Amino acid sequence: MKALYIASTGMAAQERNVEIISNNIANMRTTGYKRQRAEFQDLLYQAYRRAGSATSDQGTQAPVGIEIGSGVKTAATPRIMTQGSVTPTEKPLDVAVRGEGFFAVQLPDGRTGYTRDGSFERDSSGLLVNVDGYQIDPGITIPENANSLSISADGIVQAYIGTDSAPTQLGQLQLYRFVNKEGLEAVGDNNFVETAASGPAQAGVPNSEGMGSVLQGYLESANVNPVTEIADLIAAQRAYEMNARVISGADEMLQATSQLR
Incomplete structure (x- = not known):
């Protein structure tokens, strides 16, 4: 089931996100430190039906397609070079x-x-x-x-x-x-x-x-805002938990399938 692998990329991305946030918090008192943030991109898509493909011999076309994504990846961890106090x-x-x-x-x-x-x-x-x-x-x-x-x-x-x-x-x-x-x-x-x-x-x-x-x-001083970092940490934690819940749900679906008589 692809959902297992898709959700695992989400968990890995949020784990990286938490690492970035923890490094920012660890350097709150570091002179001249510039905070980082994680930026993400979606992965490749598998197209089951492409938008604009023919749907009949009369030339009608599908207005939208069917695409299933492969998950998420960490694209960059840029530094925010704003002035610290x-x-x-x-x-x-x-x-x-x-x-x-x-x-x-x-x-x-x-x-x-x-x-x-x-x-x-x-x-x-x-x-x-x-x-x-x-x-x-x-x-x-x-x-x-x-x-x-x-x-x-x-x-x-x-x-x-x-x-x-x-x-x-x-x-x-x-x-x-x-x-x-x-x-x-x-x-x-x-x-x-x-x-x-x-x-x-x-x-x-x-x-x-x-x-x-x-x-x-x-x-x-470092340009780290502790309130922003804690808010980002909570959001990353919740995103990680939701991806873990997807894996748990997919596992239950596979278990139900394996118990069919």
Whole structure:
């Protein structure tokens, strides 16, 4: 009975849906996390009678056909790249992006990672790095005797060196954007890498045309709405239960058939 296999695809799809929702909920407190959603497509159809086929020798045609579907599949799990809320941290090396753009970091395998996580630190040589020690691109070195560090909305990093009476510019943060940022590949540790679908990275100065601004002493929270996720979880659970009920009903029908005398 095909209903068994059709319903099983529905259960598998909703299981995947729950996995996506659970990952969103697990990352509610992850800096710069962008939520995902599951998108589904129906499978191939078996046509028992096609619409428009002849129904008599006089040329009459069937206005509708008879098609039985094969179930459902998970087509994609796109990320929702909307802005998360920006929260103050009072830490001078924390930087949030408000608007379009990603920071770039040098990954250990030589690739460039792109992230919305601006929780930066200084390493032993004064280089600006992320919490995993990956260097920010372009590199910025903060001297040991630097004080009163400031980062402007357009990404200019300045500090007073020693007893200087005027600030020294230490570097310039850059942001990177993509034609299709939803096409980026997540590689973990709050990092994405570019793909053929995302297109190449386009560098720019913060607060310039098409780029967002940066905020010193702030971090961007995950854009996960817990109420929405719980509602989606309940809907997925009910859909899973209904598909399970179809399998149970089909099994009872087969049992009734096997007991015919």
